[in-house]
Amino acid sequence: MPQKSIEPFAAVTSARTLSKGQEDPGFTAVQDFLLRFGYLRPNTFKANQLDEPTEEGLLRFQRQHGLPTTGVFDNPTRDMMGTHRCGMPDPASAIAFSIGCSWPNPNLTFAFEDGTNDIGGAAEFQAVRNAVATWAAAAPLKFTEVGRNQNPDIAIDWRPANDPDHSMVGGILAHADFPPGCSVITDGLPKPLHFDDSEHQWVVGSVAGGFDVETVALHEFGHLLGLQHSNVAGSVMFPTVSSNFTKRSLTADDLGGVKALYPAGIPTPGTYTIRQKSSNRFLDAHEIAGKDFRLVTRPAQNNDTQRWELASVGAVFAIRQKVNGRFLDAHDSAANDFRLVTRTAQNDASQRWIVVPVGDGSSTLRQLNNLRFMDAHEIEGEDFRLVTRPAQNNNTQRWLLTNVGTNLFTLQQKSNNRFVDAHETSDKDFSVVSRPAQNNDSQRWIFGQVGAVFTVRQKSNGRFVDAHEVSANDFAVVTRPNQNNDTQRWIVMLAGNGSFTIQQLSGGRFVDAYEASDNDFGVVTRTAKNNDSQRWLFDKL
Structure with missing residues (x-):
């Protein structure tokens, strides 16, 4: 196979040196770069000119990358911009480890789609698994590999550079996304980790002209966990990387970031x-x-x-419907009958559920923010909707949890053995209901202990x-x-x-x-x- 190679950001590296107030038609490429990676805001600068907003953007870029802070588009700045890098934006301010948000559920699933022909066999997949294991060893997180058709939280793929969800054309090695709640690439799940398979040569290890899969995967998984780019040179989360190079261990800066996002685990007995x-x-x-x-x-x-x-005596969980990743929640007012619904992640007590076994093989589930018990209507006129109610100490408030996979359960109301399910359209308010067994992912629920x-x-x-x-x-x-x-x-x-x-x-x-x-x-x-x-x-x- 022909060797893939590209001069990263060629239009940027061919732009001439400019100081404040100077103009040049080729300088548009530099401003486009600053805009793409978060150093300029749209419609705030004059095209082709190194004006005040552009100078401020250059200064932020220079601070982020440890360069002399001249505010000039000079040789060190040009050289740094012409380096292969991650496609995610840089932080708004130049700081050490920078964090966005964390996953509300520390139990994450991932799946592989296509690999790359650059590497024989499936070694690229094992390189990604190695990167995942490095992060798992650094924080109270659990990763489980699943099939692509099992609604993973994260999907890993090698794609053409003109990736429709985020272009990697021109020098981008890969892109990912941040967790639900602070995403910038995709609205739903799975979150992507996409490697450019058009312009970059993928290898395992240090090879001239090639980029180490594990090194890049380790960086991109940092984003998937909520870490932004760091200005600490040598850290995994620094935005750029060279060919013929490996970085497979976390630095103190990286560890500080992930531990801030995911502190020590829940106490055990x-x-x-x-x-x-x-x-x-x-x-x-x-x-x-x-x-x-x-x-x-x-x-x-x-x-x-x-x-x-x-x-x-029990545990607290964030509970997600497997078919779409939406979180179990409930209305807090009688006007809405305290109905259970599914919602996107809100990371609050309304999406936390206390599960306490009651000694007969069943459990009660209570919403953390108000301690009301999960219950359900048992008539068709109410669509068998689930609701929360004060304690009634009967089988309408007892639920049978059956494990059907890693952190995956069905829930049946003990009084009638109907399965918890949910509407998947907004016209039904994503209401949670009970239904006869359907043996599909709308009746399977992911439990993440919090x-x-x-x-x-x-x-x-x-x-x-x-x-x-x-x-x-x-x-x-x-x-x-x-x-x-x-x-x-x-x-x-x-x-x-x-x-x-x-x-x-x-x-x-x-x-x-x-x-x-x-x-x-x-x-x-x-x-x-x-x-x-x-x-x-x-x-x-």
């Missing part, structure tokens, strides 16, 4: 110390009735009063964490003997930077603590404040 993030004081508790067994925070004491045993539900026991005495639910007792958190109810069940959710919120399942109030001795540093529950007094650090022992 075990024994922990628990610290308030705002004060760094440890969760402890009085052990006498005269103090009502109240929880407090204290400096580290390295004993069992500050050790807490977590036992799992939190957990635990009982919490003080190791020194085995008493369970509970809380008063009235203001007369200041909603004080206490320990009590086992009561096997929702006042002793606690929802633990990621809150960013390795910290977690803790909510009482019975009322949804958040664990907080006084930070003054006047109140004995007492632990209480409060409504959401979104600050570090309600964020807690779990350290497993």
Whole structure:
């Protein structure tokens, strides 16, 4: 096969040197480059002239790429622009790792479409798998390879340079997209990772004139996880790459970015110390009735009063319909009958569902933002629509979850064995309904865990964490003997930077603590404040 080669951005590299105020017909190519990669805004500059907006764009480009900040289209700038690069835009400001948004579900699927004839066999696919494994080892993410017809989150393909979803003509090695919620290329799923198969030669390893698949895939998967370009030369997320070169390990800059997007994973059952993030004081508790067994925070004491045993009683999930990737949500008003619907990703509590087994093989599902239970109409006149309702403790609110694949389940209402399904058109409001078995992906749901539900026991005495639910007792958190109810069940959710919120399942109030001795540093529950007094650090022992 003939060797593919291209001079990247040839029109840019042939443009002559210009300073502010100068004009040249060939300078349009430079302005087009700056516009394409996010350094100029449309209709803000004069074509062919290095005017003030263009100078500002050049300065940003120079800062992003570690060049002398002259604001002039000079030789170092020309040379950098003439380098093979990623097709994604650069950040609005030149900074180190830059993050967009993250996937609400840390369990992602990917699939391959066509490969490239540049490489024998299927070695290009294994190179991509290697890149995926590198990111998976760096953050609490799980990737599963699936078939192309299984509605993957990410689809990997080698395409002509004139790719219809994002042109790679003229020096672009590949492009991807950002996660749902901050996408710039595609509106829905799957998100693309497309390699240019017209103008670039693909290889595995360092080969003259060739580009290493794993190196480029590692960069593009960074975008798929939510990372933007970095200005740190040598980082995986730097926008340019040369032929005959490999970069297959993450730098400190790359790791900092992905850990900011995907902090430490959800705690698992075990024994922990628990610290308030705002004060760094440890969760402890009085052990006498005269103090009502109240929880407090204290400096580290390295004993069992500050050790807490977590036992799992449920989990919190983002739930997506497999056929289209839309998230399970629900209306919050009686005017809409509290109907369940599917929606695009909103990354909030209305799209989080608490699943708690009830001991007969079924589970209850509750919407996190209001703790209402999933239920369903059982008559055709209501289209068998799913709704949320207060607790009724019957089989209309119990659901049978059957595992049919990796993180994939069907849901059946226990009272009638009908399967959860959903309309897929806006005229039906994407309403969620129950239907007889259809054995298709409209009745299969992807569960991505985003939190957990635990009982919490003080190791020194085995008493369970509970809380008063009235203001007369200041909603004080206490320990009590086992009561096997929702006042002793606690929802633990990621809150960013390795910290977690803790909510009482019975009322949804958040664990907080006084930070003054006047109140004995007492632990209480409060409504959401979104600050570090309600964020807690779990350290497993």
